[in-house]
Amino acid sequence: MTIQWYPGHMAKAKRQMVEKIKQIDVVIELVDSRIPLASRNPLVEEIASGKPRLLIMNKIDMADRQATQQWKHFFETEGVTVHLVNSQTGQGVSTLPDAVHKLTAARRKKLEDRGFRPHADRALILGIPNVGKSTLINRLAGKKIAKIGDRPGVTKAQQWIKVGSTMELLDTPGILWPKFDDPQVGLCLAATGAIKEELLDFQEIAFFLLKTTLHHYRQSLADRYNLDSLPELTGTGEDQDKLVQLFDEIGKKRGCLMSGGYIDYDRVSEIIIRDYRSQKLGPLTLEWP
Numbered sequence: 705m706t707i708q709w710y711p712g713h714m715a716k717a718k719r720q721m722v723e724k725i726k727q728i729d730v731v732i733e734l735v736d737s738r739i740p741l742a743s744r745n746p747l748v749e750e751i752a753s754g755k756p757r758l759l760i761m762n763k764i765d766m767a768d769r770q771a772t773q774q775w776k777h778f779f780e781t782e783g784v785t786v787h788l789v790n791s792q793t794g795q796g797v798s799t800l801p802d803a804v805h806k807l808t809a810a811r812r813k814k815l816e817d818r819g820f821r822p823h824a825d826r827a828l829i830l831g832i833p834n835v836g837k838s839t840l841i842n843r844l845a846g847k848k849i850a851k852i853g854d855r856p857g858v859t860k861a862q863q864w865i866k867v868g869s870t871m872e873l874l875d876t877p878g879i880l881w882p883k884f885d886d887p888q889v890g891l892c893l894a895a896t897g898a899i900k901e902e903l904l905d906f907q908e909i910a911f912f913l914l915k916t917t918l919h920h921y922r923q924s925l926a927d928r929y930n931l932d933s934l935p936e937l938t939g940t941g942e943d944q945d946k947l948v949q950l951f952d953e954i955g956k957k958r959g960c961l962m963s964g965g966y967i968d969y970d971r972v973s974e975i976i977i978r979d980y981r982s983q984k985l986g987p988l989t990l991e992w993p
């Protein structure tokens with residue numbers, strides 16, 4: 705579900721999150737592997753306020769495997785612990801409590817040194833809408849947890865879910881807003897469905913997808929649309945024309961014509977966006993480290 709965020713919402717979501725995190729040992733930040741930067745909320749670091757953090761790259765099945773490894777390496781070089789997951793099938797989920805447990809070693813040792821028995825690792829999953837928070841919580845819980853709306857302020861009594869013998873997870877995710885200011889980020893979010901495409905120009909999103917695919921996944925593009933040759937982008941003003949020609953070609957192949965033989969660009973755009981989201985173009989990543 706996508707919603708509009710207003711300053712009041714954001715302030716409230718932030719306040720709620722800061723409050724929640726007081727009871728938490730480990731903050732689990734979830735991102736979409738196809739857009740690992742665009743799907744991060746810039747405030748997580750501030751909100752997590754020094755608590756150990758685990759970055760989960762979710763939807764690995766939808767992303768380019770090589771790019772995902774590059775991203776993992778990139779984040780790890782920055783000192784971030786990364787875990788790769790496919791919440792839909794459960795891949796990577798069973799080892800998650802262990803990854804969390806490692807992050808609480810220092811805290812547990814401190815408590816043990818003072819003669820206390822440490823409680824289970826309390827974790828919270830947070831992230832922007834559509835990254836798969838609910839799917840992952842359901843996976844970890846082994847059952848369907850009632851979903852609250854993707855709206856700050858809509859609350860239900862929170863409960864802890866026991867996951868394995870070492871971890872307890874809050875059953876409601878922390879929902880943060882996506883970044884808005886960078887147009888490139890907006891395109892990534894719209895292309896993956898994390899924000900409403902109506903917020904952006906439909907054709908612009910398709911154009912962005914086509915350009916990215918042409919750059920990094922030429923074979924997938926040629927195969928999907930049965931294209932004999934593909935233009936080479938040179939980073940000059942000519943690229944725009946080449947992309948429009950490619951749009952035309954895909955339009956013709958798909959019968960997206962209006963009266964007078966003109967290409968129906970809205971329909972071509974719709975096809976490209978739909979194909980990307982349903983993985984007809986293959987598992988494709990949209991940003992690189």
Ligand code: GDP
Pocket residue numbers: 705762763764765766789790791792793831832833834835836837838839840854
């Ligand atoms: P939330 O808004 O962050 O709670 O996201 P949801 O859990 O509602 O997931 C958003 C969409 O992504 C749903 O259609 C899920 O089925 C899908 N999804 C979640 N995780 C994965 C994953 O790892 N792989 C794939 N292919 N789809 C996923």
